[in-house]
Amino acid sequence: MPNKKTSVPFTGTAEQEAKLKAVIEAQKGQVGATMPVMQAAQEIYGYLPEEVQIMIAEGLDIPLTEVYGIASFYSQFTMNPKGKINIAVCMGTACYVRGAGDILDDISQKVCCKSGEITDDGKISVEATRCIGACGLAPVLTINDDVYGKLNRGEIEPVIDRYIEEEAKGKA
Amino acid sequence: MNFVRNHILVCGGTGCVAAKSKEIIEEFNLQLQKHGLENEAKVILTGCFGLCALGPIVVVYPEGSFYSEIKVENIAEIVEEHILKGRVVEKLLYQETVKEDSIASLNETGFYKKQMRISLRNCGVIDPENIDEYIAFDGYEALAKALTAMTPDEIVEEILKSGLRGRGGGGFPTGLKWKFAAKEQNDVKYVCCNADEGDPGAFMDRSVLEGDPHNIIESMAIAGYAIGASQGYIYVRAEYPIAVERMQHAIKQAKEYGFLGNNIFGTGFNFDLEVRLGAGAFVCGEETALMMSIEGQRGEPRPRPPFPAVKGLFGKPTVLNNVETFTNITWILLHGAEAFQAIGTEKSKGTKVFALGGNITNTGLVEVPMGITLREIVEEIGGGVPNGKAFKAAQTGGPSGGCIPTHMLDIKIDYDSLMAVGSMMGSGGLIVMDEDSCMVDIAKFFLDFTVEESCGKCTPCRIGTKRMLDILEKISEGHGTLEDIDALEELSAHIKENSLCGLGQTAPNPVASTLHHFRDEYLAHVNEHRCPAGVCKNLLQYFIQQDKCIGCTLCQRVCPTAAIAGEVKKPETFEVIQDKCIKCGACIDKCKPKAIIKK
Ligand SMILES: Cc1cc2nc3c(=O)[nH]c(=O)nc-3n(C[C@H](O)[C@H](O)[C@H](O)COP(=O)(O)O)c2cc1C
Ligand code: FES
Numbered sequence: 001m002p003n004k005k006t007s008v009p010f011t012g013t014a015e016q017e018a019k020l021k022a023v024i025e026a027q028k029g030q031v032g033a034t035m036p037v038m039q040a041a042q043e044i045y046g047y048l049p050e051e052v053q054i055m056i057a058e059g060l061d062i063p064l065t066e067v068y069g070i071a072s073f074y075s076q077f078t079m080n081p082k083g084k085i086n087i088a089v090c091m092g093t094a095c096y097v098r099g100a101g102d103i104l105d106d107i108s109q110k111v112c113c114k115s116g117e118i119t120d121d122g123k124i125s126v127e128a129t130r131c132i133g134a135c136g137l138a139p140v141l142t143i144n145d146d147v148y149g150k151l152n153r154g155e156i157e158p159v160i161d162r163y164i165e166e167e168a169k170g171k172a
Numbered sequence: 173m174n175f176v177r178n179h180i181l182v183c184g185g186t187g188c189v190a191a192k193s194k195e196i197i198e199e200f201n202l203q204l205q206k207h208g209l210e211n212e213a214k215v216i217l218t219g220c221f222g223l224c225a226l227g228p229i230v231v232v233y234p235e236g237s238f239y240s241e242i243k244v245e246n247i248a249e250i251v252e253e254h255i256l257k258g259r260v261v262e263k264l265l266y267q268e269t270v271k272e273d274s275i276a277s278l279n280e281t282g283f284y285k286k287q288m289r290i291s292l293r294n295c296g297v298i299d300p301e302n303i304d305e306y307i308a309f310d311g312y313e314a315l316a317k318a319l320t321a322m323t324p325d326e327i328v329e330e331i332l333k334s335g336l337r338g339r340g341g342g343g344f345p346t347g348l349k350w351k352f353a354a355k356e357q358n359d360v361k362y363v364c365c366n367a368d369e370g371d372p373g374a375f376m377d378r379s380v381l382e383g384d385p386h387n388i389i390e391s392m393a394i395a396g397y398a399i400g401a402s403q404g405y406i407y408v409r410a411e412y413p414i415a416v417e418r419m420q421h422a423i424k425q426a427k428e429y430g431f432l433g434n435n436i437f438g439t440g441f442n443f444d445l446e447v448r449l450g451a452g453a454f455v456c457g458e459e460t461a462l463m464m465s466i467e468g469q470r471g472e473p474r475p476r477p478p479f480p481a482v483k484g485l486f487g488k489p490t491v492l493n494n495v496e497t498f499t500n501i502t503w504i505l506l507h508g509a510e511a512f513q514a515i516g517t518e519k520s521k522g523t524k525v526f527a528l529g530g531n532i533t534n535t536g537l538v539e540v541p542m543g544i545t546l547r548e549i550v551e552e553i554g555g556g557v558p559n560g561k562a563f564k565a566a567q568t569g570g571p572s573g574g575c576i577p578t579h580m581l582d583i584k585i586d587y588d589s590l591m592a593v594g595s596m597m598g599s600g601g602l603i604v605m606d607e608d609s610c611m612v613d614i615a616k617f618f619l620d621f622t623v624e625e626s627c628g629k630c631t632p633c634r635i636g637t638k639r640m641l642d643i644l645e646k647i648s649e650g651h652g653t654l655e656d657i658d659a660l661e662e663l664s665a666h667i668k669e670n671s672l673c674g675l676g677q678t679a680p681n682p683v684a685s686t687l688h689h690f691r692d693e694y695l696a697h698v699n700e701h702r703c704p705a706g707v708c709k710n711l712l713q714y715f716i717q718q719d720k721c722i723g724c725t726l727c728q729r730v731c732p733t734a735a736i737a738g739e740v741k742k743p744e745t746f747e748v749i750q751d752k753c754i755k756c757g758a759c760i761d762k763c764k765p766k767a768i769i770k771k
Contacts, residue, residue: 035465036449
């Protein structure tokens, strides 16, 4: 997945920082602490931008390269924030042979954002995921926490429109 | 205590949860209350029943009525008719169980008839969040037997005798692995469970983790006793949140009951378990990489030997087995090695679980005795290929495996036969493809996967797979040459021979097997610039069959590039402007009279 540096500015709060510091304090010095700390950090911030990686490296007293090395190695760690609407299309084999590739293309075209990226306004992000274990429902996609299965091309547009509408309403 | 008349089992596997099984349970409880039945019927969340294609699934006992594709709206009717009045709601049943004048048992349906459940024996039967139910189904009896009536050596011997081989892909004899680790002299040893399940399109291990977590705990404790370890780790992929939660809950319960911790069953044996989360790297399923990852580093494999049994996690002797392998251990200790050995073929004993998916009617989880034919799985259990399409190939072994063509459908499923045709057992993904799948495209799909997942440590894998992918892309775009096909074969051989770990060593398999069994299709791409299955976009053109067209202009309206000419209600004027067409296929999906074709 292209783990490009994001154009959306970092907006961490002091509260988030305090949470992360607490996690680091609790884990510091234990063997194998780096990954659990990074997983917790991603939970707190939703992603791992440079700013957060620096906090982890300094907190655990390890080189930043080590943190970055781990962050870029595992696909679960993302250096891009997720959008308010995060669309994840399963690209597992079962979904792929049932046409998930076309569905991903359609979505990218519709929301003007490639897989692994986020729209410049930070609203919508699109990603291709590995099998989520719902192969019986292939092809499958998730929007935020909702799962949609047995999709046909053409059925997805109205669903996404609904999320966009709701998001816009939520703001107003 | 109340007498419970009906048990209502609702599937809580990921597929069914995605299809709203949680809401279904809430609605059941609401409806039962409404009718004052809350003490007479009990709603239980279980593990996967296997027939995911027809989820969510609800089974009502004592009748064993198997309701499929249940919606929240159906619940009121089931409660009112079935639970209150005792009348099965026939129209909501899985239709294969409905006979003219009676309801057939589930075991007589095509999907279940040829299956045999050892590994999945408790999935969909017990409540995975309730340790008492596991105990009621002989749970922790194997551990009791092991600790009180067997020596560690006897256990290793029993597992050796059973002929159990690893279910994680390699097929290494489990007893032998345990024997090596048991022989090592060391105060600290470890037991690890590989629940990383990296094969994209497979979910066997997930279903066990979610449906029968105590089975894994019990088996790991037995392994600990057999090799002399007192600490275990379960490495679960982070993409499986429900599995992680159930596993952690089960460990807590097991500790409360004294099945984990110090002095288990008063025998002085100590064993503890911890869950570690993966973070989405396929290579971490490889055993040495997995241990690096538990140690908190980049999950890169290291050369073997030394094997983990000698020098594994934190440098100590370690036994690492796959989830499914572990689930067989308890069964073997309870029923004996002979009973296990009686199932399967000469060199492959027992059963294998497959995640059946792709273009097949009954997608889901199936467990079959070794030696069953692929045809039986695809046609009888799987119900064949849907939509009147023809079967083209079955893929096993995921990114390390290969495609098996139609004329080999009668192949027996065991480690050695699959290997002989250029595929492998793998961890259990079984994807069926119909005539609409292009084999070059499938090979490209898997190579794309390995290129992304290659850890980059060794050159043949890092660069070699990328080169292969480049060539495949060239071929699928219609620029391939015959030399490219030779180059693919040469690269396959080199990468296989020179890569550091199993990922690279098996990465060329999807290409090699499709090249072998579907060479014609590669040649059509190269020589005729044609994709016979109509998948590779660059080689396709869209056409409007004017005799079928009704001139409705729907296609024009959805076309993002205005590539369709034609005047409303004048079919004879409709045509595709080829140099504007981006081949997105939007028009085909919208065309009601199916007048648009690609070729
Ligand atoms: C690239 C790669 C990925 C693997 N992925 C898995 C996996 O997801 N699950 C698994 O159990 N074994 C996987 N294996 C096999 C393990 O290395 C190991 O052989 C296995 O877990 C041992 O357990 P078993 O003997 O019970 O099969 C993988 C191997 C390789 C080379
Ligand atoms: S392949 Fe998509 S859910 Fe498994």
